[in-house]
Amino acid sequence: MDAADITLSGSTVRCTGTWTAQTLDGIDARMRSMAWPTGAVRFDLSGVAAVDTVGAWLLYRAARDLRDEGRDVSLDGADEASTRLLELVESKQIECPQPLHSQPPGMLEEIGRESVDQARIYASFFAFIGEVASTGVTSLRHPRRIRWQQIAHELQQAGVNALPIVGLLAFLLGVVIAYQGGTVLRSYGANIFIVDIVGLAMVRELAPLITAIIVAGRTGSAYTAQIGTMLVTEEVDALRSIGIAPQELLVLPKMIALTIALPLLTVYADVMGLVGGIVMSQSLLGIGATNFVDRLADAVSVRSFLSGIAKAPVFAVFIALVGCFQGFQTTGSAEGVGRQTTISVVQSIFLVIVIDAAFSIAFNHLGI
């Protein structure tokens, strides 16, 4: 295949070679910057071996632009196939109506867009809370409509199946805190206070927090993905058309189950964290399990324990709300599910930490 070439002699433009997408390197630029002869122009295409629509477009465009300048243009010597292509290109050419590339928005536009979007999302989040609440009240009035089987299923998924990971992480956290605290305490000879450090840190703060974060990442995302997928595959619409409120089937059982599961998981995390602390205290500081547990009764009051557990249901409600809400926000196709799941995880972990901070401040004021 000869590369395409274009040469000028007098008022004749001689085109030679193969005019196809692969062989047109540089011709495009050369045609644009060409010093076309004045007056009538004749394109001699007899030397062209082959043309595809790309080549035909370049030839046609050159001829069209010259004609637009009011000159006489003729395209001669094209073989039958090329003529047909030139005609095809001419019949299909249209002016590009508007700039078609997606312009990156300016900063002001982006700020505006983002503000409006956020406002809308918050508004629909509150609307969603309202819908869930009203569905909840209806369900409570008609307890037969509560889906116990769903709730049991969700309890299994969000609670029982989370035991291994929650247990392991709480245990490791206990080990880490005992190690960090222990090395300092040992140098002061205050070994026994390791119980206070591990006990209070785990029971009041870390166990509820780490459990909520794991559950947000594990269960909240699953909620979003499930509801989002059902939305994309029109299952949610199908529920509505059958006369089942999607909130009643998809949101309430999840919320009830998570509100039960998360406090229980937190207690479990408390225990596993303390076990981790005991293991580390034994090997690092020589405090036996019996001593540790004896001291624990003094170090950690029931009130401290309860203040940790009390946060869990609140975390649970928000994780379930955000997970389900983001699921219902899904638009478009499978891609939307992924995007929404990411948002859901980030938001629920963010919320969990913010709520935890709010609890700390409140407890501080209340002197708990």
Added chain:
Amino acid sequence: MQFDQKRVLDGIDLDVVRGRILAIVGGSGSGKSTLLRLMAMLIQPTGGSIEVFGTDVARIDDAAALPLRKRIGVMFQNGGLFGDMNVLENVGVPLREHTRLDDETIDELAQLRIALVGLDPDAAAKFPSQLSGGMRKRASLARAMALDPEVLFLDEPTSGLDPISSDAIDELVLELKRSLGLTIVTVTHDMDSLWRIADRVALLANGRVAIEATMQDLAASTHPVAREFFGGARGRASLHAERR
């Protein structure tokens, strides 16, 4: 060709004639999509040979397949359009990747392809998620044609479309064959489409080509697979429609 121990295609012997439209038909699971994907070099066969433009592609590597791939266009069943680009940009991708034309020319050429497949100029600025099924197929076709391929593979070009859109796609395929001299391989379920566009029809059954013939010969055939194919209500309806 086998997937997970199950032989999908076995003993296929099929030639595609230049400048013709070959339709591959068969029941669900008969391996027609697999055959199309093999010919379009999207998957490699577990055995046998496939020649594309005279090169055996059964064991070909990507570098060697590239020049062949440039001569092939594939229109995917659901479009396969890139979701983060609008239609114009989607159609321009092969041109940007494989030619050294300037951006303005690429946009003009993409616009030309978009007009060629019968999409409104406005559609060029839209994203795939904003398009209907038929428009997505057309946009996919426009992209498949970006490099002026010699062979087009169409995977279920009319599935999921209303009759009017289906007719329009059929017309478009015929028009492309006529005006650009394309060789077209299509996988389809659509009886009306088969009558209108197919020069040859290859009927797959049990992983092999049961019959390869024109639609007329296929309809008149006494081969049990062909009888079964035309025996259903739809097949009979299409036969009646054709006789009238």
